[in-house]
Amino acid sequence: xxLAFRNxxxxxxxxxxxxxxxxxxxxxxxxxxxxxAAGNKVFYNKVAVKQIDVPSFSGAFGILPxxxxxxxxxxxxxxxxxxxxxxxxxxxxxxxTITVNEDSSxxxxxxxxxxxxxxxxxxAQEALSKAQSEYNSAGNEKAKAExxxxxxxxxxxxxxxx
Amino acid sequence: xxxxxxxxxxxxxxxxxxxxxxxxxxxxxQISMRLKSVKNIQKITQSMxxxxxxxxARAERDLKAARPYGEGAVQFYEQAEVTATxxxxxxxxxxxxxxxxxCGACHTGVSKVIRLRLAEPGAENIKVxxxxxxxxxxxxxxxxxxxxxxxxxxxxxxxxxxxASKLATAILTCGYDFGSGKIIYNKFRSVVSYQQSxxxxxxxxxxxxxxxxxxxxxxxSDVIQSYMEFSLAxxxxxxxxxxxxxxxxxxxxxxxxxxxxxxxxxxxxTLTFNRTRQAVITRELIEIIxxxxxxx
Amino acid sequence: MSAWRQAGLNYINYSSxxxxxxxxxxxxxxxxxxxxxxxxxxxxxxxxxGKPAAKAQQAK
Numbered sequence: 001x002x003l004a005f006r007n008x009x010x011x012x013x014x015x016x017x018x019x020x021x022x023x024x025x026x027x028x029x030x031x032x033x034x035x036x037a038a039g040n041k042v043f044y045n046k047v048a049v050k051q052i053d054v055p056s057f058s059g060a061f062g063i064l065p066x067x068x069x070x071x072x073x074x075x076x077x078x079x080x081x082x083x084x085x086x087x088x089x090x091x092x093x094x095x096x097t098i099t100v101n102e103d104s105s106x107x108x109x110x111x112x113x114x115x116x117x118x119x120x121x122x123x124a125q126e127a128l129s130k131a132q133s134e135y136n137s138a139g140n141e142k143a144k145a146e147x148x149x150x151x152x153x154x155x156x157x158x159x160x161x162x
Numbered sequence: 163x164x165x166x167x168x169x170x171x172x173x174x175x176x177x178x179x180x181x182x183x184x185x186x187x188x189x190x191x192q193i194s195m196r197l198k199s200v201k202n203i204q205k206i207t208q209s210m211x212x213x214x215x216x217x218x219a220r221a222e223r224d225l226k227a228a229r230p231y232g233e234g235a236v237q238f239y240e241q242a243e244v245t246a247t248x249x250x251x252x253x254x255x256x257x258x259x260x261x262x263x264x265c266g267a268c269h270t271g272v273s274k275v276i277r278l279r280l281a282e283p284g285a286e287n288i289k290v291x292x293x294x295x296x297x298x299x300x301x302x303x304x305x306x307x308x309x310x311x312x313x314x315x316x317x318x319x320x321x322x323x324x325x326a327s328k329l330a331t332a333i334l335t336c337g338y339d340f341g342s343g344k345i346i347y348n349k350f351r352s353v354v355s356y357q358q359s360x361x362x363x364x365x366x367x368x369x370x371x372x373x374x375x376x377x378x379x380x381x382x383s384d385v386i387q388s389y390m391e392f393s394l395a396x397x398x399x400x401x402x403x404x405x406x407x408x409x410x411x412x413x414x415x416x417x418x419x420x421x422x423x424x425x426x427x428x429x430x431x432t433l434t435f436n437r438t439r440q441a442v443i444t445r446e447l448i449e450i451i452x453x454x455x456x457x458x
Numbered sequence: 459m460s461a462w463r464q465a466g467l468n469y470i471n472y473s474s475x476x477x478x479x480x481x482x483x484x485x486x487x488x489x490x491x492x493x494x495x496x497x498x499x500x501x502x503x504x505x506x507x508g509k510p511a512a513k514a515q516q517a518k
Binding site for chain 2: 477502506
């Protein structure tokens, strides 16, 4: 709600300055439109932000406006969003995709995402030890690979939830 | 000659009047039975409407959250101008319906799109995956040879991403190596309207040959493969949400109409019932009075 | 190539495992709601030659 309000405010302001109707969510110089959505919640829907740091399989990287178009696959970890008013939001994503388009709009789609404040360290540790024991007792390669993923994710969550 | 006929006519008349009498009595009972059953039907449709109204409210809320998701998933394919490779005629159509009926024409609409496509030339290279028993029931009669997989148990509960993941895995592992395809689903527009829409599916080869892919930085086939797998799941997730919302809203409308129709029927039946009852009373009175008059 | 792909998993499988662990590691007040998203009831039956090819399998 507050975000939407801010957006309208900004749109109204830019309207006043320029004196003609621009596309509604006015994207200023040095900002880009971010869509960050997960299966459980939409965090940003075409909101102007300054910078986004994302973890990906080809390494963590930061996206600034006018980033070269790219595709990437999310690795479990923390996405940091630098909002246009200087605030930082840290969101833990399980997995998903990142798309940087030619028009510099960014889409981060995750299967499951939660603000780091909602993470529970002890629950994550419990999940980690369970995953580790599963890894050690896994009978076939597939189960072992699944357990390895679980260990990796749980480790990341423990790290993020400190 | 006349004498021979007369008794026969007489008995016939007597039989008719007797029959009429019994029929009249029975009609009264029949009407009341009918009235009762229509009232029961109305009760059922009314409560189904209430149930789907509640489910619809939830589905719409869910859909609102899934919309940016779906838009984001399709955007890359639009921006990169991916087109189907022409040398690969194999196509895959995915019909997004559900297991449950009584919701207007929403399943028929989806199936019709596919039926029309299958009736066109070149249909032998098209395979269909039916999501939901309803589309399977419609398509299996004529086009069962085109079906490669059927998913059911859809529509009882709100769809989850896990459902979409399972579907996506099934599509990737169904053994059919498609060049392009379409997801046909009902796109929700408002409580009273939805529309059949489609989302494109592409093979990895088509994406790698896309004219504008070169502007994208640092891509290897491994990333593209993972990216496409996930985007298939998210498109299916979005289509499931749209479908669920359209279905609930159209079930709500269908049940509302059914309750209204039942109401009209009840009105008419009550009227006939009262009229018939009155007629029976009047006739009995006439019989009594004329009987008394004859005795005088 | 990543280890999980070599083991015959795809990114969708990877993603669902990752999401499952994340849902389990939430604070209790969010966890109950999130765990509902773990559930899936879809059953998939492969078809061949106009008939169901095998018994419905409850994919994990």
